[in-house]
Amino acid sequence: MNVGNTNIDSILIGRDSRGYFLMARGSIRASLCYPLREALLAQLDVTADVPAVYVDLTECRYMDSTFIGLLVAIDKKLRKGSGGRIHLLRPTPECMDILEQIGLKSFLLIEERDVQAPAMAVLAPNTEKPGADFILKTHEALMETSEEARRKFALLKETLEQKLKGSEKPPRGNPEE
Secondary structure, three states: OOOOOOOOOEEEEEEEOOEEEEEEEEEEOHHHHHHHHHHHHHHHHHOOOOOEEEEEEEEEEEEOHHHHHHHHHHHHHHHHOOOOEEEEEOOOHHHHHHHHHHOOOOOOEEEOOOOOOOOOEEOOOOOOOOOHHHHHHHHHHHHOOOHHHHHHHHHHHHHHHHHHHHOOOOOOOOOOO
């Protein structure tokens, strides 16, 4: 699934009968995650016929915990719906280190194979910062995967919950909704 320029931080998305295909390029941070939530997680709410999601990590130098939490939420949604899984394909050493630090190497399906992807388009980054509620929900999903993740993100969870209690704005969305 090679699609070119690794200097651009972006997520590409495509779909065919096998499921959804994502390619993470560069550094994937929270600002790129919210559009993915809208494009993919929202779709999984509408239909349970998505057999799998393939995520090519061959061009990913860094992925933050919000992105990883969103991948976990997608995996959980697939399992409940079609019984499918998310497949992390050929992660870079940097990505493997991050997954290992959080304790996710045994939770997510990690594969060293190449998959021929359909035509893909770049997801436009969100012009707004993702809300605390979105970040909280992705980290809650992440914290359910391992004791390491629970420990690493406990303070962030507490901080975000306090911020939301003091917030007058209604939540912007739940990655598992």
